[in-house]
Every structure is written in C-alpha cells, then in structure tokens.
Amino acid sequence: MMHLLADSSGLWNTLGSDLTIDLHIGEGFTAIVNFMQAHFDLFFTIVAAIISFVADHLTTFFNWLPAPVIFIALALLALWRVSWQFALFVLVALYVVIGMDLWPETMDTLGLVLAATLAALGVGLPLGVLMAKSDAVRAVARPILDFMQTLPAFVYLIPAVIFFGTGRVPGVIATVIFSMPPAVRLMNIGIRHVPVENVEAGKAFGCNGLQLLWRVELPLALPSIMAGINQTIMLALSMVVIASMIGAGGLGDPVLAGIQQLRLGIGFQGGLGVVILAIILDRLTQSFGDRKRGDGLFTRLKALFTRSASDDGNTHSKKAA
Amino acid sequence: MTTKLSVKNVYKVFGPDPKDAMKRVKRGETKDQIFAETGATVGVSDASFDIHSGEIFVIMGLSGSGKSTMVRMLNRLIDPTSGSVSIDGQDITQMTRHELIELRRRDISMVFQSFALMPHQTVLENTAFGLAAAGVARGEREQRAQAALESVGLGANSNSFPDELSGGMKQRVGLARALAVDPGILLMDEAFSALDPLIRTEMQDELLRLQSEHTRTVVFITHDLDEAMRVGDRIAIMQSGRVVQVGTPEEIVRSPANDYVRSFFRDVNVSHVFTAGDVARRDQVTVIERAGVSVRAALELLKRYDRPAGVVHDRDRKYLGTVSVDSLLGCVKGLGRRDEGKIEAAFLHDVPVIDKSTPLNDLLEPVAESPYPVPVVDENGRYCGTISRAILLLTLNRSEEEAA
Numbered sequence: 001m002m003h004l005l006a007d008s009s010g011l012w013n014t015l016g017s018d019l020t021i022d023l024h025i026g027e028g029f030t031a032i033v034n035f036m037q038a039h040f041d042l043f044f045t046i047v048a049a050i051i052s053f054v055a056d057h058l059t060t061f062f063n064w065l066p067a068p069v070i071f072i073a074l075a076l077l078a079l080w081r082v083s084w085q086f087a088l089f090v091l092v093a094l095y096v097v098i099g100m101d102l103w104p105e106t107m108d109t110l111g112l113v114l115a116a117t118l119a120a121l122g123v124g125l126p127l128g129v130l131m132a133k134s135d136a137v138r139a140v141a142r143p144i145l146d147f148m149q150t151l152p153a154f155v156y157l158i159p160a161v162i163f164f165g166t167g168r169v170p171g172v173i174a175t176v177i178f179s180m181p182p183a184v185r186l187m188n189i190g191i192r193h194v195p196v197e198n199v200e201a202g203k204a205f206g207c208n209g210l211q212l213l214w215r216v217e218l219p220l221a222l223p224s225i226m227a228g229i230n231q232t233i234m235l236a237l238s239m240v241v242i243a244s245m246i247g248a249g250g251l252g253d254p255v256l257a258g259i260q261q262l263r264l265g266i267g268f269q270g271g272l273g274v275v276i277l278a279i280i281l282d283r284l285t286q287s288f289g290d291r292k293r294g295d296g297l298f299t300r301l302k303a304l305f306t307r308s309a310s311d312d313g314n315t316h317s318k319k320a321a
Numbered sequence: 322m323t324t325k326l327s328v329k330n331v332y333k334v335f336g337p338d339p340k341d342a343m344k345r346v347k348r349g350e351t352k353d354q355i356f357a358e359t360g361a362t363v364g365v366s367d368a369s370f371d372i373h374s375g376e377i378f379v380i381m382g383l384s385g386s387g388k389s390t391m392v393r394m395l396n397r398l399i400d401p402t403s404g405s406v407s408i409d410g411q412d413i414t415q416m417t418r419h420e421l422i423e424l425r426r427r428d429i430s431m432v433f434q435s436f437a438l439m440p441h442q443t444v445l446e447n448t449a450f451g452l453a454a455a456g457v458a459r460g461e462r463e464q465r466a467q468a469a470l471e472s473v474g475l476g477a478n479s480n481s482f483p484d485e486l487s488g489g490m491k492q493r494v495g496l497a498r499a500l501a502v503d504p505g506i507l508l509m510d511e512a513f514s515a516l517d518p519l520i521r522t523e524m525q526d527e528l529l530r531l532q533s534e535h536t537r538t539v540v541f542i543t544h545d546l547d548e549a550m551r552v553g554d555r556i557a558i559m560q561s562g563r564v565v566q567v568g569t570p571e572e573i574v575r576s577p578a579n580d581y582v583r584s585f586f587r588d589v590n591v592s593h594v595f596t597a598g599d600v601a602r603r604d605q606v607t608v609i610e611r612a613g614v615s616v617r618a619a620l621e622l623l624k625r626y627d628r629p630a631g632v633v634h635d636r637d638r639k640y641l642g643t644v645s646v647d648s649l650l651g652c653v654k655g656l657g658r659r660d661e662g663k664i665e666a667a668f669l670h671d672v673p674v675i676d677k678s679t680p681l682n683d684l685l686e687p688v689a690e691s692p693y694p695v696p697v698v699d700e701n702g703r704y705c706g707t708i709s710r711a712i713l714l715l716t717l718n719r720s721e722e723e724a725a
Contacts, residue, residue: 200398201437205451205502206426215454219441 033159044163052169054118059111059168063104070094070107074280080297081287084304093276100269102251106277109240109250112168113281116175116236121229124180128187128228129213138188145181153178153239157246171248175239182231190224191217226289233281241274251277325538326372326395326506331404333390336361339402352561364390366562368404375536377528379553381543381585387562392510392542396429397421408506426455430499434511436491438483444470444494445479451502462501469501470494472531489520493527500531509541513548525551546585550574558582571599597684598677600716601697601706606631608644608664616662620649630693632704633664640696640704642668674698677705681716688713 037044062070071094079087097106131138156178160170194217202216218225244252251273258267334342342361345354352363365387372378382388393399395406397413405412413424430451438447445466446453452462470476473493483491492512499507509528513521529552532539543549549556550570557567558578566578574595577583606628608619623631623646630645648667656662673687675697688695694707 195435195437197433197435197437198439200393201431201433201439201450202454203398204396204425204429204431204508205498206422206424206454208422211454215450216439219439222441 033162037163047173048164048169051115051119051172055112055115055168055172058115059108062107062111065107067094067098067103074284076297077284078280079300079304082283084300086283090280093280097273097276100273102254102269102273105249105251105253105270106273109237109252109274109277112172112175112240112243112248112250113233113236113277116172116179116240117229117233119172119176120180120232120236121183123176124183124228124232125187125225128184129191131184131188132191132217141184145184148177149181153242154245156239157243161246166247168248170246171240171243174243174246175236175248178239179232179235182235183228186224186228186231187221190221190228193224194220223289226285230282230285230289233285234278237274237278237281323374324371325374325409326540327405327407327410328371328391328395329369329405329407331365331368331391331394331401331406332363333365333387333394333399334361334363334402343402363562365394365401368559368562368564370557370564370567372538372540373555374538376554377532377539377541377552379541379543379549379556380559381546381549381556382559383544385561386559388542388544388559389510391559392508392540395506395508395540396425396431398431426451426502428504429506429508430502430504431508431510432492432495432499432512434515436483436488436495436515438491438494438498440483442482443479444475444481444483444486447483447494448479448497448501450498455502465503466497466501469497472500472534473497473527487520488516489524492516492524496524496527496531505538507537507539509539511542511544514543514545521548522551528552558585571595595681595716596677597675597679597681597697597708598699598705600681600712601677601708602712603706605694605696605707607704608633616649616652616656616664616667619644619664619667620646620653623649630669632696632707633668634704638703640674640698640702641665643672643693643696645669645693669693672696675708676700681713684708684713 071091074094075087075090078090097103127141131141153174156174157170160174164170164173198216198220199212202212207215240248240250241252241255244250244256251270254266254270255274257263258265258270332343332346334346336342337360339361342355342359342363345359346363346366350358352366356362368387368391370378380388380391390399394401397406397416401414405414407413408424408428413421416424439450442450445463448470449457449462449466452465457465467476467479470479473496475490475493475497478486478490483494486494492515495512513524516524525548528539528541541549541552553570555567555569556573557564558573558581559565560579560581566573566582573582577585606623606626608622608631619631619633623629623644628646630643632643633641635641642665644664644667648669652662652664652667669692672691672693673695675684675687675695677697677699684695688708688710694709694712696707697705699705
C-alpha cells in the first residue's frame, strides 16, 4: 500500500512537471507596474501633487478647527437632516472620541476619507453616467469594476507604495480605487432605471442631451446616486484604516498598534473611533438620499426650543403636511 | 379644413436589421413570417392618414396594435423606418436634431399615460418644464405655467408636489404642462386610461371644454371605444400595425370595415354615438294638412292602416302635431254631420317633440313616457320621423346583436 502511494505520488510529480504551465501572471503584472513607473513618472508626480494637496489641506483644516466648532456643526447637520435624537448621539459620540484621546487621529481620518471620496466621486460619477449612456462603455467597465471590488484591499497597497512611496498619498490613492465602484455602479443603475415615460417626457418637451441628464435623469436617479456615495464613503473609511499600514495615519494607527503589540485596549479604542465616524457619516449621507422634504433647520431648531417635548413638534408638522 | 399633420406610408420595424425586414415587407411577407425568420417586429405597417387642423383625432386599437408606436412617430420619440410625417407641410423625418428639438419646444407636446411628472419639482415647476427647456425666463414661464394650471382648475395647487395629488389631479398637471407651451398639436397617449372611470369621464369633459375654449389639433390614443366615441371628431382604428379604418364615430359604427372593428362594439354604449335623427323612422302614417283634409278623413286613414296614432305636418313637412284614433273620435263626436272640423282640435298634448340632434341618452325618458311614438324634427321644425319604444330598444340592443 505504502509502496503504491509512493509510486503514484512519484507519477504525479513527473506528470506535474510536464503539464503545469506557469503563465507568469505575477511576473507580467510586475513588468507592467515597472513599465508604468518608468514611463509615466510625470503623470504619477502630478496625481501625487494633487492628492497630497487636497488631503493635506483637508486634514490640516479639520485639525485646525477647534473641536467645539466641529461638535456644533455636526450636531446641527444631524438635527437638520436626521433628528434631535441623532444630534444628541453625535454630541455624546464625539465626546467619547475626545475622552479616548483620539481627536487628532479622528480628524486625520475624516480628512483622508473626504479627500479620497471627493476623488472617487470626481472620477466615478461621470464614469457612471457614461456607463448608463453607452452599452459599449458598460461592457468594458463592468469586469474592471468587478475586479476592483473583489481584489483584496491589501493588494492595492503594493502598487500604491511602488508608485507613490509610503505615507498619505498612496493611502488615499489605494482608497480611491477601492471605494470608487459603488459610485459608478449605482449611478449607472440609477439612470438606467429612470421610468421610460419620464425620459420620454423630457425629450417630448424639447430637452437636449444635457438638459435631459440635468433636469430628468440625475434628479430621478438621486436616491440611487446617494446610496452609491454613501457606500463609497463607507468603503473609503474601511480602506483608510487599512492604509495606515503604509503610513497613511489616522485612526488606523491605534488599531495597527493594537495588532502589532497585542494591546487590546488601544486597538479597541481605535476601532470604536472608526465605528463612531462611520455611524455619523453613514446617517448623514443617507439622509440626503431620502426624497422627503423635511422641515428647514430653523423650523427644527424652533421646534426644539419652543416646545420642551419636541415630539409634539414632530406630530404637529406631520399633521400640517 | 386644412391638413395639420399628414402621415404617409409610415412603417416602423423593431429589431436587429430593419432594412432587411423592410425589403421583406415590400415583398409582401406577413408580419409573423418576418418575425419568425428575422426576429424583427413590424410595429407599424403602411400607415397613412391626414389629421385636420383643430380636430380631435383618435387612434384606437388593442394593445400591441401599434398605436403607441404610431403616436411616438408623430414627434419622433421613435423614428419611422420608412415613410413621411409632415406637420404643416414640413416633413419631420428629414429634420436635423436641432430642428426637431425646436419643433418639440414650440409646436407639439405630449400627455402620458403614467403622467410622467417630475417628482422633485413642484406642480408649477412641472408645468413650466417645457418652457424651462426652451429657455424662457423664469418670470414669464411661471406666469404662463400658472395660467395653464388655472385653465385646468389647479391654480391653487402650484406649490404642491406631485405625490401630494390624486391621479386625476396629476393628469391635470400633465395636461397643463402640455398646454403651457401653447402647442399647435397635442399628443395624448392613453392619457386617461390610468384613471378610474368617474375621473376619466370628468377628464374627457375637461378636454372637450378646453377644446371649445381654444381649438387645438389633438391626437388622442386610446384602447377604449367609448372614450374614442366621446372625444373623437374622427377615429382611426389600428389592427396589428395597420390602420384598418378612418372615419367619424358614426361612420365607423354604421359600417365597420371588418370583424376586428365590429368586435369593438361588443361592449360599446351606442347611446351617445347616435342621435334622435339617426334612429327616427318614417313609417308612421302621416296626415298632410291642407284644405279638405277633415278630421274624418284622418280617422279613416288611421283605421285603414290599423294605427293608433299619426303625425300631422304641412306641405313643407313642418311638424304640426300628433293625433290618435281616440283624439280624432273625440273630435268627431262633437261635430255635426256636414261639419269638417279642425284637425288641431285633435292634437295630443302629452306627446313631446324631439330635436334630431338629441343624443339617445336623453331620449329614454320622453320615449318611455309618451303613449305614442315621439316625433323628431330638425332645426327648422321639419318632420324627420318618429321613434317608438320598440325602435329605441332595438337600437340600444343592436351592439349585442351585431357582436353575436
């Protein structure tokens, strides 16, 4: 028996060496990256300059703003778009961040997420429009988007480091690539699902292509577009944390430190900071996707202060509507 | 009567190779044959008709008959595969994109089955949609939109959003949006089909009222013959891509081109298609009043034909009255042997006189209540015939008989 087994494994080895063909995919990819690095140097320098300009200024700005200003701004936004309960949650959550002594890291992450999101949307949304308008573009873009979304997040870090070194810039760029697909996809779906008769109405009343997009398709696709933006922000947040491995900084640092030094407390605090930021960003961006026409900020503030129980205010405004 | 819109030999083929399919159509292959061999669908086949300025032209057919495709070729939301569509003598199939957009902004607008309002815009903004696309300044377009809203009775709702309105109100906004650009041609694609019957009738009346205030050329698509008969000045009936008959509602009801057209009348309510003049019969015994026609002579006449009543008119056929055997006998009793008597004395007072343009709807009561056939007169008071209960019932029942 043993003899047989040894025999067959020997046979497999002999066969294997003949049948297995190495496609050299890894080497090919390396070659492409090397080629790009050698010949598109100027391009990468410009991209890096733009990204670092935006990301640096955003993070510096958030860190420069006094914490109370951010407290008030986010709480007002929460009150306007969501509810007074959520505004209260925002205040408590931000206080917890201060209490964990993670304020600068949180502001860094916020800046990086916003920079990456802006870049991802700047490329992704127009691409989504093209994809909706042209079946050819869609046929090409679809597999690329699948690839971008399923490739493990860590893998983005390697070429990013090769092209841009370590630090904020490669972190943001890897984040942009990782977080862009939902914005493209949901823009495409949103536009394609605008009811036919609405599009026909736009055309029948003399809209040209741009007017049709601006007056009919984008407004009717808005909930889908906002869902895409929301997902992009969420993916950006998760990737920014991973990008701390290549020195992007922010809330990923305490998490990484927690892993490397097995310091549970530090790691948990970093994780909690990410969760808080995620909840705030998620609820706020989601609220812009609702088509409901809420009361203005002033009405809400007034309701909050003129009635001690603002539930009364809510039911009142519902009845009026 | 000038021609506003002229459709000539229009074809529309959907599918992979319309040109090849067109060749097959010209060769005389059938729609099913072409679909089986090429996968192409012939949506509209050799459609030709003229639409007159100021009429409501109804295109009617079952679903799949090509009527929605047809109406979309009138403003080129769908491009015809072959043939021409002319508006005021100008062939729109030859227009450039720019000319087409200009045409849609100025001269032709559309009302949709699902209303197709923009949910993010207020009623006023929705109404001003066409004007905004044309670049009309805000002040002017809001003023014109408000006027259009008032004309459909929604002046007070301009700041509402579409989701706050009922179906009927939404379609009023759709109508106002189409009217705001003051188009020469209004296309209505099953505009009232999504509304419940009561609101639908109300909207049909609204359309007719608007039409009486400001006459436009309206192309009205429907699958409902009742609706077609109510609003249409003329009706084109489409069957599997072909226009099988064009005519006034009466012409179509009277002489349907084929069984398909006839099949529409299975459920149709003919009572508002026909008027008294259409069903009045001339088989009553008539007495012509002249010197020498005595009450006795009239009585003799009725007895000879065994009729209970007769109509009296003068030499110009001007209706004078109805007499019955009983009323004549009553007169004769009071006469001396040599007395001729006046026939007017025998006229019945409980027989109404009906104008020939009265719709059948309004005839039921007078005909039912009158003891004798009801006389019908034209606008000059001339006798056209009478309607008996039996004739009226037969007419109302006619649709079922014909369908059976």
